[in-house]
Amino acid sequence: MKGSIFIIDDDDDVREVLAFALESEGFNVLAFENGKKALDALKETSTEQYPGFIIVDYLMPEMDGVTFIQEVKKVFPETIGKIPIALSSAKGNSEENPVNLPPEILYLSKPMELDDLLQLVHENCLR
Amino acid sequence: MVTSLISRVSLDVIKPAAFILICILLATNFSEKAIYGFMGSVFLLNCLFVIWLLKRLKALELILEEKEKSLNEALFYRDEFLTIASHELKTPLTSLKLQCQIFKRAVSKNEKDAYDIGRIDRLVHQTDSQVSRMVKLIDDMLDLSRIRTGMLSITRERFDLGELVKSVVHEMRPEIPIEQSYEECPVMVDKARIEQVLKVLLNNAVKYGRGLPVTIQVVQQDGVAVAMLKDKGMGIAKQLHEKIFERFERAVPASEVSGLGLGLYIAKKIITAHAGKISLESEIDKGSTFTLVLPLVER
Numbered sequence: 001m002k003g004s005i006f007i008i009d010d011d012d013d014v015r016e017v018l019a020f021a022l023e024s025e026g027f028n029v030l031a032f033e034n035g036k037k038a039l040d041a042l043k044e045t046s047t048e049q050y051p052g053f054i055i056v057d058y059l060m061p062e063m064d065g066v067t068f069i070q071e072v073k074k075v076f077p078e079t080i081g082k083i084p085i086a087l088s089s090a091k092g093n094s095e096e097n098p099v100n101l102p103p104e105i106l107y108l109s110k111p112m113e114l115d116d117l118l119q120l121v122h123e124n125c126l127r
Numbered sequence: 128m129v130t131s132l133i134s135r136v137s138l139d140v141i142k143p144a145a146f147i148l149i150c151i152l153l154a155t156n157f158s159e160k161a162i163y164g165f166m167g168s169v170f171l172l173n174c175l176f177v178i179w180l181l182k183r184l185k186a187l188e189l190i191l192e193e194k195e196k197s198l199n200e201a202l203f204y205r206d207e208f209l210t211i212a213s214h215e216l217k218t219p220l221t222s223l224k225l226q227c228q229i230f231k232r233a234v235s236k237n238e239k240d241a242y243d244i245g246r247i248d249r250l251v252h253q254t255d256s257q258v259s260r261m262v263k264l265i266d267d268m269l270d271l272s273r274i275r276t277g278m279l280s281i282t283r284e285r286f287d288l289g290e291l292v293k294s295v296v297h298e299m300r301p302e303i304p305i306e307q308s309y310e311e312c313p314v315m316v317d318k319a320r321i322e323q324v325l326k327v328l329l330n331n332a333v334k335y336g337r338g339l340p341v342t343i344q345v346v347q348q349d350g351v352a353v354a355m356l357k358d359k360g361m362g363i364a365k366q367l368h369e370k371i372f373e374r375f376e377r378a379v380p381a382s383e384v385s386g387l388g389l390g391l392y393i394a395k396k397i398i399t400a401h402a403g404k405i406s407l408e409s410e411i412d413k414g415s416t417f418t419l420v421l422p423l424v425e426r
Contacts, residue, residue, distance in 0.1 A: 013222040021229050090217035111221040114228035
């Protein structure tokens with residue numbers, strides 16, 4: 001089994017298909033419908049169980065992707081804050097990043113290519 | 128526009144003034160007094176003309192300012208709409224694209240479960256649901272354009288409003304309990320359009336209703352047909368009661384829910400085109416009641 005990945009997206013279908021794509025590649029996937037639920041889950045997770053990669057949607061109810069990233073960097077600067085995170089968004093076009101993200105944050109423009117998604121995860125997933 | 132007005136008015140003033148001056152000069156045999164008198168009058172008239180012109184310019188400036196404001200507003204709404212619309216269309220496209228590519232990859236790699244019947248069944252269902260979602264978004268955009276150009280067509284036939292509501296509830300199969308009571312209410316309506324309105328209302332009741340039961344009542348009241356949909360959800364603040372029937376308006380920020388923010392705007396236009404009324408009673412945390420009123424027809 002490869003590393004585990006957190007998928008955070010408010011759209012049920014997107015969540016399901018992303019999870020299916022990554023599980024088919026042997027990753028262990030945990031999916032959440034907003035940033036707050038994912039953050040709560042992270043607080044309950046032991047260090048050994050931390051995900052190796054996080055894909056978070058930009059626009060979501062309760063807590064959006066950018067706020068989630070800021071919270072993670074603030075609350076867990078030395079642990080989860082170091083995990084590679086990709087912000088996915090349907091807001092910009094494929095070449096344009098809609099928000100000014102710190103350089104370490106990766107960007108996935110929706111609708112994404114499966115090959116790009118898998119390459120990004122394979123190259124960056126820590127465990 | 129202003130320059131042409133000034134030159135036109137100036138010519139209108141100069142021509143008769145020159146004519147009068149020549150007449151006076153001839154009649155008074157070029158008397159100096161008459162010439163000064165005439166010049167004084169022309170000066171006075173010019174002052175009055177300049178005052179009138181300044182007033183007119185000020186009025187034109189205000190009209191231009193107003194036009195510029197409404198144009199900027201329209202451009203802002205257009206840009207906002209395009210952002211929301213492209214976001215809403217890209218979301219189902221994301222699922223569709225990934226589903227297709229996952230299937231393509233499985234086939235090209237000759238995976239043993241590539242043609243698994245359960246997998247194909249799920250793929251077909253998800254594809255169908257994503258396509259329906261996109262069709263709905265495109266229909267709403269087309270309706271917006273039809274409303275703007277006055278082309279929203281209504282083909283009326285006689286139906287029972289209660290039966291229409293019942294069939295919509297049956298078709299949508301909401302995942303929350305629905306308490307229903309119906310009275311026979313014959314109305315002359317465009318079935319597809321009224322179903323469209325009812326779907327918007329029921330969908331909203333489910334989306335914002337916190338999973339609590341929704342009550343639907345169809346009754347005859349004071350000679351009209353009344354359909355009420357009452358949810359026990361988050362409710363809508365009083366200052367938004369009128370606003371949510373406007374274009375691109377919603378009770379919560381766009382990031383909180385999906386959709387174009389056109390549902391209630393289109394619903395109101397459809398009900399108004401049926402000589403009916405749609406209204407809302409709601410308070411924060413006390414749920415919302417949407418009421419449709421349509422004229423009854425004789426049995």
